[in-house]
Amino acid sequence: MTAPAVPPRRQFLSQGAALTAALAIAPGLLLYDFARARPPGEPASSAVRWGMLIDTTQCDSGCSACVTACRKENALPEPVRLTDPQWIRKVELEQEGSGRKVSLPMMCQHCADPPCVDVCPTGASFKRADGIVLVDKHRCIGCRYCMMACPYKARSFVHEPVTDHSGATPRGQGTVESCTLCVHRVDRGEIPACVEACAREGHQAILFGNLNDPDSAISRRLRSVASTRLRADLNLDPGVAYEGI
Amino acid sequence: MKPLCLLGRILLVIGCCLVLPAGAHDAMPPLDIGQGGKCVDDPGFMRLNHMKLLLQQRDETVRLGVRGGRYSLAGCVDCHASKVNHSVLGTDRNFCQGCHTYAAVKIDCFECHSSHPRPAMESRR
Numbered sequence: 001m002t003a004p005a006v007p008p009r010r011q012f013l014s015q016g017a018a019l020t021a022a023l024a025i026a027p028g029l030l031l032y033d034f035a036r037a038r039p040p041g042e043p044a045s046s047a048v049r050w051g052m053l054i055d056t057t058q059c060d061s062g063c064s065a066c067v068t069a070c071r072k073e074n075a076l077p078e079p080v081r082l083t084d085p086q087w088i089r090k091v092e093l094e095q096e097g098s099g100r101k102v103s104l105p106m107m108c109q110h111c112a113d114p115p116c117v118d119v120c121p122t123g124a125s126f127k128r129a130d131g132i133v134l135v136d137k138h139r140c141i142g143c144r145y146c147m148m149a150c151p152y153k154a155r156s157f158v159h160e161p162v163t164d165h166s167g168a169t170p171r172g173q174g175t176v177e178s179c180t181l182c183v184h185r186v187d188r189g190e191i192p193a194c195v196e197a198c199a200r201e202g203h204q205a206i207l208f209g210n211l212n213d214p215d216s217a218i219s220r221r222l223r224s225v226a227s228t229r230l231r232a233d234l235n236l237d238p239g240v241a242y243e244g245i
Numbered sequence: 246m247k248p249l250c251l252l253g254r255i256l257l258v259i260g261c262c263l264v265l266p267a268g269a270h271d272a273m274p275p276l277d278i279g280q281g282g283k284c285v286d287d288p289g290f291m292r293l294n295h296m297k298l299l300l301q302q303r304d305e306t307v308r309l310g311v312r313g314g315r316y317s318l319a320g321c322v323d324c325h326a327s328k329v330n331h332s333v334l335g336t337d338r339n340f341c342q343g344c345h346t347y348a349a350v351k352i353d354c355f356e357c358h359s360s361h362p363r364p365a366m367e368s369r370r
Binding site for chain 1: 305
């Protein structure tokens with residue numbers, strides 16, 4: 001892989017783009033003070049590890065704003081069959097005995113040691129430098145080993161032809177897909193659509209941020225409250241943590 | 246892709262242009278360039294190399310996370326989509342389809358990627 005020749009014009013163009021991006025994300029920055037758009041041309045860095053902390057005590061069992069927002073952002077069809085794609089879903093838990101109920105969103109846990117990546121025969125399943133676990137659909141052959149390997153049932157297979165291309169993410173029949181942590185938004189300094197929707201509903205149950213930055217809101221909260229990684233026994237080091245379960 | 250095979254095809258196309266009289270029924274129909282302006286690189290260079298550039302850009306963006314790339318596919322579509330049907334596909338005058346039909350090339354990119362320009366909101370990336 002060799003880089004194409006780069007005339008100075010490119011630098012000029014990227015500077016223009018950086019400026020527009022900075023202006024556009026200013027409100028988001030003020031509101032959530034965690035992220036900064038990576039300048040165009042710069043790759044994702046392992047200095048960052050994106051993660052989420054979900055406070056189940058703030059998650060309302062009647063609310064599925066995160067699910068709807070995800071579907072809208074990525075132009076996923078309304079699921080009708082059990083096999084239809086679903087990147088995030090609501091799960092209701094009830095403790096045996098006490099009857100205590102908990103509601104929480106489940107999606108790709110963006111593991112540091114993702115089993116989906118281990119089993120992928122083509123390298124389509126991969127983990128980006130900043131910890132986001134993705135499917136490179138250009139390399140995906142639709143074998144679905146990753147779906148079987150995932151203990152969180154986080155991945156879906158696209159069985160039907162895709163007709164709606166209005167979403168932020170290209171999708172197509174015959175490939176596997178899952179939560180991208182809204183990588184296209186994160187790369188421009190915004191937060192994932194589900195996080196934004198949850199905040200808009202007034203629940204603020206999902207905190208998104210950089211786990212590698214000890215001063216980020218998410219790191220500070222992880223230090224100060226008790227949290228759980230789902231199936232921590234598997235030692236996959238998920239990037240998503242839950243409070244209150 | 247083997248460079249020889251590409252060169253062969255290009256020579257064939259040039260050969261056909263030379264041999265066939267103007268207005269021959271199998272000449273490439275004029276392409277609807279779309280918005281116009283300036284291509285991301287020299288048009289002659291793009292004609293020869295766009296496939297390689299796109300695949301390189303694809304890997305850089307998806308796997309490394311490089312955004313705002315010069316050879317972004319969504320960028321090509323933003324500019325090359327026809328002002329008539331707002332697409333790079335649809336008829337044999339539409340930019341990507343027109344030339345590919347003529348050159349007997351089949352691509353699957355638009356099974357996933359949109360053949361329409363992004364809404365203005367999106368084009369800031």
